[in-house]
Amino acid sequence: MTEPPDHPPEVVPGQVVGGKWRIVAPIGRGGMGAVYEGQNISIGKKVALKFIDAEFARQPDVANRFQREAEAASLVESAHIVHIFDSGTTDTGIPYIVMELLRGEDLRARLRRMVRLPKEEAVHIVAQTLPKNICVEKQVAENLWPILGNPLQLHQALLNLCINAGEAMPEGGQLALIGQNFTTDAQFVAMHSGADAEPHVLLEISDTGGGIPPELRERIFEPFFTTKELGRKNVGMGLSTALSIVKSHHGLILVKSDVGKGSVFQIYLPAEPDAAAEKHAV
Numbered sequence: 001m002t003e004p005p006d007h008p009p010e011v012v013p014g015q016v017v018g019g020k021w022r023i024v025a026p027i028g029r030g031g032m033g034a035v036y037e038g039q040n041i042s043i044g045k046k047v048a049l050k051f052i053d054a055e056f057a058r059q060p061d062v063a064n065r066f067q068r069e070a071e072a073a074s075l076v077e078s079a080h081i082v083h084i085f086d087s088g089t090t091d092t093g094i095p096y097i098v099m100e101l102l103r104g105e106d107l108r109a110r111l112r113r114m115v116r117l118p119k120e121e122a123v124h125i126v127a128q129t130l131p132k133n134i135c136v137e138k139q140v141a142e143n144l145w146p147i148l149g150n151p152l153q154l155h156q157a158l159l160n161l162c163i164n165a166g167e168a169m170p171e172g173g174q175l176a177l178i179g180q181n182f183t184t185d186a187q188f189v190a191m192h193s194g195a196d197a198e199p200h201v202l203l204e205i206s207d208t209g210g211g212i213p214p215e216l217r218e219r220i221f222e223p224f225f226t227t228k229e230l231g232r233k234n235v236g237m238g239l240s241t242a243l244s245i246v247k248s249h250h251g252l253i254l255v256k257s258d259v260g261k262g263s264v265f266q267i268y269l270p271a272e273p274d275a276a277a278e279k280h281a282v
Contacts, residue, residue, distance in 0.1 A: 133172030145271035160238035168209025
């Protein structure tokens with residue numbers, strides 16, 4: 001198997017990282033870096049190793065965010081999250097995380113589970129990822145409809161948006177998660193390109209940060225777009241990924257923001273009020 005393009009030059013098959021994880025072979029690309037099959041040298045357990053690209057490793061904000069996400073996910077056991085076993089940095093300064101290796105039947109079984117992410121667990125995940133000076137509140141309907149799709153991807157989109165909101169509040173603040181059932185109508189469809197008149201779950205992530213100037217709102221979903229004035233670091237990377245995931249699930253994201261008052265990101269995802277238990281759902 002050939003190595004994925006643009007892989008970190010400091011990472012090669014056969015190398016041992018963290019004193020116990022041997023890199024076996026490349027699997028592919030993902031997000032900010034390359035993913036490899038690996039093995040615990042003591043017990044032979046197969047794992048997946050994700051390494052951040054060297055160009056990102058040289059950016060402290062990106063590397064710190066990568067590590068923070070890994071540490072937060074490692075604290076939670078959920079059917080929605082690939083389990084994190086370990087994280088660290090290579091001798092040459094490349095951050096990595098060690099995850100469970102999902103292939104073939106294991107991966108398909110994971111994606112077919114009909115399990116709604118418990119509201120308390122969702123808030124716990126977000127709270128562990130954000131700085132301690134940010135208060136997380138939730139308002140989620142008890143009868144929230146199932147969302148059909150890939151639970152791992154949808155969780156990642158939600159996590160990216162929450163981390164982005166947290167980065168808008170470097171001095172601390174309040175982040176609110178709101179989830180409710182919402183049926184779009186003809187007027188909504190006419191106002192928003194790509195929307196369909198059907199049942200949706202509406203997820204709102206709001207922050208009390210500095211807000212986004214009107215002239216920049218159209219650019220925030222561009223990959224790697226960033227501006228220091230927003231108080232957000234590497235904002236485009238997380239938002240562009242979240243938008244891609246939501247669009248792949250036939251949903252849309254709307255943004256409301258007032259400078260000096262904060263921002264609200266609204267995610268509309270098609271829902272199945274009468275979905276049977278055997279279908280995909282979150």
